[in-house]
Amino acid sequence: MTAPFDLSDDTVVVVIGTGAGGGVLANELAQKGVSVVALEAGGRYLPEDYINDEWESFGQLAWTDPRTTSGDWRVARDFSGLPAWIVKAVGGTTTHWAGASLRFQDHEWKARTTYGDVQGANLLDWPIDPREMDDYYTRAEEKLGVTRTNDRAGLPGNTNFKVFEKGAKALGYEEVHTGRMAINSADYDERPACQQTGFCFQGCKWGAKWSAAYTDIPRGEATGNLEVRERCHVLRIEHDEEGKASSVVYVDAGGTQQEQKARVVCVAGNSIESPRLLLNSASQMFPDGLANSSGQVGRNYMRHVTGSVYATFDKPVRMWRGTTMAGIIQDEARHDPERGFVGGYELETLALGLPFMAAFLDPGGWGREFTSALDHYENMAGMWIVGEDMPQETNRITLNHAVTDQHGLPVADVHFDDHPNDIAMRNHAYKQGMAVYDAVGATRTFPTPPYPSTHNLGTNRMSANPRDGVVNSHGQSHDIANLFVSDGSQFTTGASENPTLTIVALAIRQAEFIAAELGRQNL
């Protein structure tokens, strides 16, 4: 059978979402000859469509369907309707991501064993051996063209990096470089080299940054085995009387409700929408939602310990020029409880344009303390903190029945309270980040609170024991054999690295498993 596929075709694998997880999975399956229907809630935007203007681009790409927030995190106060800054488009948040592509450290796959029993944390080891991931990581790096892997050169450092690097070295940091980035430092895989244009968050207009939107998706479609249906918003997953997933109900681009039959269903709508979909698919047989016999669907929501440090200097930096995430300090990524917390964090340069700096530097701030900082915008440098946060059962996605979306379904409420370990880590990172800039003569530093989450993880987590999580080591749900989770929500723990490379590596691995299981008639 060749795409397009019939709604009644029950031999297809339906993939919900086309980002780093779903987009890669759909292509990998299609390359193996598996028939795939990918349902994407957003529209299709390519480099020529991207807008290098922060607010206009936000209007074009961001997922702004209603959501609610609760908990003690500051995002719930500052951006109560926008818990996450993620994308609704073909390619998902791979249009928006900065490109940092880091492997987990070995011990991070075994957080429970390494960190021990941290009070209040629902830690668990991943049911995956880190050695097994080596090859998948290598394949993911080849796919993305990650710099500083397999002899690919690093990117050149921009002004923001040079300030950061000098401060880092003054502090004695040693692992400081321009990162392992899915941004070409030389032409690679039909994509050009980075032109240091900035606006990586708004979609790379050169296509120098890897995004599923213009790599995996069209390549999958070219096989004739993948049909991507854009602007199709999934409402629920149906199952048959044996409890196997049997179809996916969605609203198409014209507003008409459709039902696509399925042999296998893979959920990759990110860590907010994926659990919401499973919960919204509750039935008589599964009253608590699909794949939720453990009660863990929606729980253990992680968003990384984030925050930023900006600093002003007496001379211009012009941090917006060039790659948005232009370099990294990895010395603090180690696990070293001597610092007063378990796990570690990365420091990565980051730049915002003036409009977003005004919105994010100190949300709600005003008056001269605020504006005197922006007055020196040209003299600012900036970095972002990415650290491992603790999974907590009470940090979770639930259905908020008081608020419904455009399709009448309850929206996701995103509840998050910082764990004491998260707070200790963030404070340590603020201190170190400010010290980096002080070492180069900063006249003022700004420990900036977390933005709406871009790393959303853990809400359908992997576990060896079905009692502890939602999916097994292949992302296959413990309860329903032909229902998979294919995005960051399957993360058992978050590690200190930006998650995309691991999501991609897991998607490549999952595609192998699904294709093999289909071949064995096990699905």
Add this chain to the structure above:
Amino acid sequence: MTSRKQGMTRRQLLSQGAMAGASFVVGSGFVAGQAHAANWALEVTHLQPETMATLIQMARDIYPHDQVSDEFYAIAVKGYDSEDAAPGIEAGIAALNEAARGIGYARYVDVGWERDRADLLRGMENSAFFQQIRGGLVTGLYNQKAVWPIFGYEGESFSKGGYIDRGFDDINWL
């Protein structure tokens, strides 16, 4: 955090005898001022001109940038001059003037020191009116492309080929 569209157009009318650096009411239905070389004026149809002038001062006091002229603040709040928004704005500014009377001034704009005006604003910081104005300014002021060069921000660079040959790593003071 939704982006408020800047549907407002900038009206630059000649205004004789404008005072430098301050906006003030000129005749009926206009608020005017002077920005660098050009005079500007804003026509109001739903708000009282005095209300608009006070709103502009309030906007500057919330986000004071001494190098940014009043016209940009005027553009940022121009959208409130609508049938729907005007009653709430009139009420909010009336409350602000009332607060000014509490410390011995006839009107908010008569309070001479920014510090004293900021204290009045801080007293109403949690009001819906203050948050409406402050929240609107985040995009209304800082998302004006004409404001960006004042802060040195260059905006998009794709049309110029990025910064690969135009100083992405140009820093000489480290």
